[in-house]
Amino acid sequence: MTDTLIRVRGLSKTYVEGESPRRVLDQVDLDIRRGEFFVLLGRSGSGKSTLLNLMSGVDRADGGAIWVEETQVTGLDERRLTLFRRDHVGIVFQFFNLIPTLTVMENITLPLELGGRARKAAEAQAQALLERVGLGDRGNTFPDKLSGGEQQRVAIARALVREPQLVLADEPTGNLDEETGRNVLALLLELTRGAGKTLVMATHSAEIVPFADRVGQLHDGKLTVRSIDEKRVPTMA
Numbered sequence: 001m002t003d004t005l006i007r008v009r010g011l012s013k014t015y016v017e018g019e020s021p022r023r024v025l026d027q028v029d030l031d032i033r034r035g036e037f038f039v040l041l042g043r044s045g046s047g048k049s050t051l052l053n054l055m056s057g058v059d060r061a062d063g064g065a066i067w068v069e070e071t072q073v074t075g076l077d078e079r080r081l082t083l084f085r086r087d088h089v090g091i092v093f094q095f096f097n098l099i100p101t102l103t104v105m106e107n108i109t110l111p112l113e114l115g116g117r118a119r120k121a122a123e124a125q126a127q128a129l130l131e132r133v134g135l136g137d138r139g140n141t142f143p144d145k146l147s148g149g150e151q152q153r154v155a156i157a158r159a160l161v162r163e164p165q166l167v168l169a170d171e172p173t174g175n176l177d178e179e180t181g182r183n184v185l186a187l188l189l190e191l192t193r194g195a196g197k198t199l200v201m202a203t204h205s206a207e208i209v210p211f212a213d214r215v216g217q218l219h220d221g222k223l224t225v226r227s228i229d230e231k232r233v234p235t236m237a
């Protein structure tokens, strides 16, 4: 088993807007280590979501390759991509993306039940996670009755319920006030990096940088990576 969880080589992606092509990722190379907290930093439109979506196989690259462990994600067909995502990747979004017609508990058990887990076992596992994110008594509530911070905690529980090695978070604090955002970051880090999982987070906010192991800055399709020497650990308010 190597130290590297994600290997990106020569990754390119161009979108065509009207007549003119726009090269969002231009021959990007990147290695992300197992257990690392890697922050993707860049202005709005710099390609952060594009890179995350290529890693999870939601979007297709024009050139280059991505491996997650032994799996070449860029070579999978749709069916295998769906299974790869379900079994190996947890995703957290800026706008939470909870299903409004399902309860909190049902939102979290859904990925388990899609994977064939029996209802009772799924609920026990979801309840344990709900308690870890501080919402043990909210399982029967519907998402629209929760605050933004609480919805994001549910979304984190949902992302982690299949125990993926890799968690991708796209501006997970972008829709929260400062203090709530800090608490969500602390929780997310505790449950991922703190548990030996790998967390890749896209953000346009430099405030997250001191907590990262390494930061990749996207600009004009190129990625520049640096290490954070004096790393801080976020604490919950």
Ligand SMILES: Nc1ncnc2c1ncn2[C@@H]1O[C@H](COP(=O)(O)OP(=O)(O)O)[C@@H](O)[C@H]1O
Pocket: 015, 016, 017, 022, 024, 042, 043, 044, 045, 046, 047, 048, 049, 050, 051
């Ligand atoms: N599906 C798409 N079709 C056309 N252009 C897109 C598409 N998705 C993203 N883009 C463009 O690619 C660029 C990078 O987008 P994105 O990865 O979402 O940036 P970020 O997440 O850093 O804000 C933007 O200019 C955006 O308009």
Ligand SMILES: [Mg+2]
Pocket: 048, 049, 050, 170, 202
């Ligand atoms: Mg984005």
